[in-house]
Amino acid sequence: MIDTCRLRILCSILTVVLGLIGCQPSAATDSQILPVELQRAGSCGLHLPDNATPADKIVAVLRAEGSFVVAQDMDALLALWQADGQVIDARNTAEDERDDQRWSGTDALRHRYLYWVFPGGAAIVAPQDFDIHILDESAVVISTTSIDSEIAPGGDRWEVEETGGCWLIRKLTFNLER
Numbered sequence: 001m002i003d004t005c006r007l008r009i010l011c012s013i014l015t016v017v018l019g020l021i022g023c024q025p026s027a028a029t030d031s032q033i034l035p036v037e038l039q040r041a042g043s044c045g046l047h048l049p050d051n052a053t054p055a056d057k058i059v060a061v062l063r064a065e066g067s068f069v070v071a072q073d074m075d076a077l078l079a080l081w082q083a084d085g086q087v088i089d090a091r092n093t094a095e096d097e098r099d100d101q102r103w104s105g106t107d108a109l110r111h112r113y114l115y116w117v118f119p120g121g122a123a124i125v126a127p128q129d130f131d132i133h134i135l136d137e138s139a140v141v142i143s144t145t146s147i148d149s150e151i152a153p154g155g156d157r158w159e160v161e162e163t164g165g166c167w168l169i170r171k172l173t174f175n176l177e178r
Helices: 004-020 042-046 054-071 074-079 106-120
Strands: 081-089 101-104 125-135 138-147 150-163 166-174
Touching: 042 054, 042 074, 042 166, 054 074, 054 106, 054 125, 054 138, 054 150, 054 166, 074 081, 074 106, 081 106, 101 106, 125 150, 138 166
Parallel strands: 081 166
Antiparallel strands: 081 101, 125 138, 138 150, 150 166
């Protein structure tokens, strides 16, 4: 019989090998991953005043994303995003999508935060200068973001949607500036 330690090592190796060849474990739902109060809460999870306007709610979501990045709070971050959310690195060539890098869906967003964003250890992530265009239940926001001492003027385009009265991030395209 295989002892427990060897079995764990064997399972770990098998998981890595299956990941390398493209096999994925069954996808867990948000209700299995996130605490109940954070599941796709978007603006509704930010405890905003009852009289907050749609623009207020959208700005709060984008500022919360920056704060949660600094705090490295994965559950709170994922609660701001739609399940099919997408992040696109435009690589400073906004007009040429061929070189873009994309992360789509909850697992990819989690991977991006864990392996690309959190290791930077940003002390400040502050979106500002919001240019908000709301049309019914969706909005496009162009913003300038300061990450520590780096400033990207007009470098971010956020797409947010209202779902069940809560504003959630659908897409972020960054590095739009030349």
